[in-house]
Amino acid sequence: MKTKYFANIRKSYGYTFLSWFGITGLWVMYLQTKGLSLVQVGLCESIFHIASFLFEVPSGVLADRFSYKLNLILGRLAVIISALLMIASHSFWMFALAFVLNALSYNMKSGTLEALIYDSLKLSDATKKYPKIISNIDVIIEFGDTLGVVIAGFLVHWHFELTYIIAMVFGFIGLVTVLVFKEPVQTKKQITDKVTTKSIIVNSYKTLKANHVLRNLMIFHALFSAVCTAYYYYFQSLMETQHFSGWLISGLMVVSAVINILGIKFTPQFQECVSKRTLLISLSFSLVALLLLSWSALIPLLVGMFLISQMLGSMVEPIFSSFYNEMIDSKQRATLLSVASVLFSAAMIILFPAVGWLIEVKSFSVAFGIIGVILLGLTLIVWRNIKTVK
Numbered sequence: 001m002k003t004k005y006f007a008n009i010r011k012s013y014g015y016t017f018l019s020w021f022g023i024t025g026l027w028v029m030y031l032q033t034k035g036l037s038l039v040q041v042g043l044c045e046s047i048f049h050i051a052s053f054l055f056e057v058p059s060g061v062l063a064d065r066f067s068y069k070l071n072l073i074l075g076r077l078a079v080i081i082s083a084l085l086m087i088a089s090h091s092f093w094m095f096a097l098a099f100v101l102n103a104l105s106y107n108m109k110s111g112t113l114e115a116l117i118y119d120s121l122k123l124s125d126a127t128k129k130y131p132k133i134i135s136n137i138d139v140i141i142e143f144g145d146t147l148g149v150v151i152a153g154f155l156v157h158w159h160f161e162l163t164y165i166i167a168m169v170f171g172f173i174g175l176v177t178v179l180v181f182k183e184p185v186q187t188k189k190q191i192t193d194k195v196t197t198k199s200i201i202v203n204s205y206k207t208l209k210a211n212h213v214l215r216n217l218m219i220f221h222a223l224f225s226a227v228c229t230a231y232y233y234y235f236q237s238l239m240e241t242q243h244f245s246g247w248l249i250s251g252l253m254v255v256s257a258v259i260n261i262l263g264i265k266f267t268p269q270f271q272e273c274v275s276k277r278t279l280l281i282s283l284s285f286s287l288v289a290l291l292l293l294s295w296s297a298l299i300p301l302l303v304g305m306f307l308i309s310q311m312l313g314s315m316v317e318p319i320f321s322s323f324y325n326e327m328i329d330s331k332q333r334a335t336l337l338s339v340a341s342v343l344f345s346a347a348m349i350i351l352f353p354a355v356g357w358l359i360e361v362k363s364f365s366v367a368f369g370i371i372g373v374i375l376l377g378l379t380l381i382v383w384r385n386i387k388t389v390k
Contacts, residue, residue: 008120018174022148051103053345068116072178075108080171083164119184146257222343228313260314291372
């Protein structure tokens with residue numbers, strides 16, 4: 001039985017690659033070729049995050065109430081329909097619907113796969129392997145996302161719609177992969193109380209209310225990841241205004257992916273050598289220092305900051321994933337992990353347009369320099385809470 005559950009780990013690697021293959025990563029350019037203005041493209045991004053905000057917790061409740069596999073199956077079906085709409089649509093609202101379904105597919109897999117992996121390890125008495133496994137998952141995500149974008153780049157001026165056809169094929173293969181997972185049902189059978197949707201939500205709320213460390217870490221994680229994500233997207237606009245050549249942009253993305261993978265790969269070793277408190281504080285102040293250096297508008301310095309900030313953003317994911325799963329009970333795991341994703345969506349909904357406005361009225365350097373000052377204050381505020389982390 002333990003062997004069968006541990007086999008979920010190998011299957012999860014294949015599912016991760018299939019679901020994070022970044023063949024549709026150039027969606028901004030794709031929508032422009034379809035006639036959408038940049039304002040409409042921005043609205044699509046906002047719709048994605050609003051939909052993700054609304055769907056995230058219900059998707060986690062669905063996983064905790066029924067099964068992890070059901071969530072993953074629905075997620076693959078949503079991504080297939082979304083890709084089909086991206087090919088067939090000719091109006092803004094149809095593209096908006098595609099983004100809503102894409103957000104749903106993201107919500108169905110975020111937190112759910114991690115919860116399935118952790119419960120599989122728990123039934124196999126191998127939870128100590130989770131940090132290493134989740135770092136492998138993040139490496140696969142980086143590799144799959146970068147490989148997909150590189151392939152998509154060759155299709156931009158040839159047959160752009162082919163990217164979404166490939167996405168549909170990968171969605172079908174991913175669906176087959178989900179079907180061979182073994183649901184860790186024993187974890188749910190060990191629950192003596194009757195499990196209902198209401199009880200899951202109520203107990204999750206009580207857990208977050210009582211566990212201030214978990215709650216504050218989720219908030220901090222959301223802000224940290226949102227800043228790194230905003231830096232990634234708005235740095236692309238900086239590259240355009242500075243007239244970076246195509247080969248330089250592609251090369252920079254590849255170098256960034258390699259650095260991210262190396263950072264993720266060594267994260268388990270960092271976790272073993274230092275406490276989580278020390279690691280989190282070190283990463284936090286590193287990001288703050290880089291953002292404060294944004295006051296300098298030197299392009300070589302900003303390029304280096306871009307690479308390091310993305311590495312930091314990649315490294316915190318396995319760290320927080322490991323920490324959350326250690327603190328959260330199995331019957332609430334998917335729901336509370338979904339809460340963490342909801343907080344990220346909320347941060348993106350607020351931060352993304354605010355940063356864009358700052359860049360327009362000031363500049364890229366000033367905007368992220370201001371964010372660095374704000375993040376420094378937030379880091380000092382949560383220091384007292386992080387000190388309780390072992």
